[in-house]
Structure formats: structure tokens, C-alpha cells
Amino acid sequence: MFLASLGSVLALATQVGAFTIWPFDLPRQPQLYIIRGYLDEAPKDAKIADRIEIAANGKHRMLLVTWYGTPGETLLDRYLSRVMARPFTIRGPGEDVSRMIDAPSGTEIEGTFAAYTNGPPMLMITDLQRPAPPAS
Numbered sequence: 001m002f003l004a005s006l007g008s009v010l011a012l013a014t015q016v017g018a019f020t021i022w023p024f025d026l027p028r029q030p031q032l033y034i035i036r037g038y039l040d041e042a043p044k045d046a047k048i049a050d051r052i053e054i055a056a057n058g059k060h061r062m063l064l065v066t067w068y069g070t071p072g073e074t075l076l077d078r079y080l081s082r083v084m085a086r087p088f089t090i091r092g093p094g095e096d097v098s099r100m101i102d103a104p105s106g107t108e109i110e111g112t113f114a115a116y117t118n119g120p121p122m123l124m125i126t127d128l129q130r131p132a133p134p135a136s
Contacts, residue, residue: 030116030124031115031117032071032113033068033070033080033112033113033114033115034067034069034070034071034111034112034113035063035065035067035068035109035111035112035113036065036066036108036110037064037065037066037067037108037109038064038066038107038109039061039063039100039104039105039106039109040061040062040064040105042064042066042106043106046064046066047066048065048066049065049068049079050079050080051063051065052065052080052081052087052088052123054087054088054090054101054123055087055089055101056089056090056091056100056101057097057101057102059101059102060087065080080121080123083117083121085120086121087121088115088122089120089121089122089123090122090123090125091123091125092125092128093125096111096128099131100125100128100131103131107130108130108131109131110129111126111127111128111130112125112126112127113125
């Protein structure tokens with residue numbers, strides 16, 4: 001009796017759109033981006049492909065992108081500035097986040113980021129090559 005009732009409730013809820021059954025509710029996987037650019041300002045001869053507002057640790061900055069790619073070094077044409085919500089929150093290992101967000105204006109940025117664009121936009125640092133870590 002209980003299973004029959006449960007089946008009726010599930011069928012009715014699905015028909016009225018109360019919820020969907022897996023796999024449709026799975027979050028989308030983030031897109032991996034290799035991003036090269038500069039923080040806040042770029043050299044005069046740099047060709048800026050995109051501008052991304054970023055934030056972390058209570059600071060807001062502008063990432064001037066000169067190149068987007070994938071880990072296979074394939075050019076990407078998905079511009080993150082087209083995401084309507086702003087800014088992209090920078091997440092990842094604390095030392096990487098601080099190294100990036102606290103860098104002086106004009107600092108070269110290069111790294112691999114997981115870009116989350118469903119919900120609040122976020123760039124998760126997976127590998128930050130520039131700015132280089134401080135010498136030990």
C-alpha cells in the first residue's frame with residue numbers, strides 16, 4: 001500500500017513539474033579555462049580580448065584577458081564577460097587567491113581556472129603560474 005501511494009505521489013509531482021528526477025538536476029560541470037592577462041592595467045601594446053570583474057578577500061579588481069584557452073592549448077571563444085552576474089569570485093588555495101587579488105596593478109596573470117557560470121559566477125584556481133609564488 002505504501003509503495004503504491006509513493007508511486008502515485010511521484011507520478012503526480014513529476015506531471016505538475018514540482019521536481020524533476022535525476023539526471024536533470026545535476027549541476028553542470030565547470031569549463032576549464034587557461035587565462036592569460038593583466039590585473040587592472042596592461043601594457044600599451046597588449047591586445048585585450050576580454051575584461052572580467054573579479055573579487056576576493058573584500059577586494060574588487062579587473063582582469064584584462066589577452067588569451068583564453070583550454071588545457072590542450074586550444075583557443076576558446078566563450079568570453080566570461082558575457083555572464084550577466086558580476087563579479088566573478090576568485091576561490092582556491094588561500095595563498096593563490098591572495099597572490100592574485102593582492103598583486104599590484106599591471107601584474108601579469110596566467111593560470112588554469114574552473115569557471116562556474118550557473119549561479120553566482122566563480123573562478124576556481126586550479127593552477128596559478130603567474131604571479132609566481134614568493135621566493136623562499
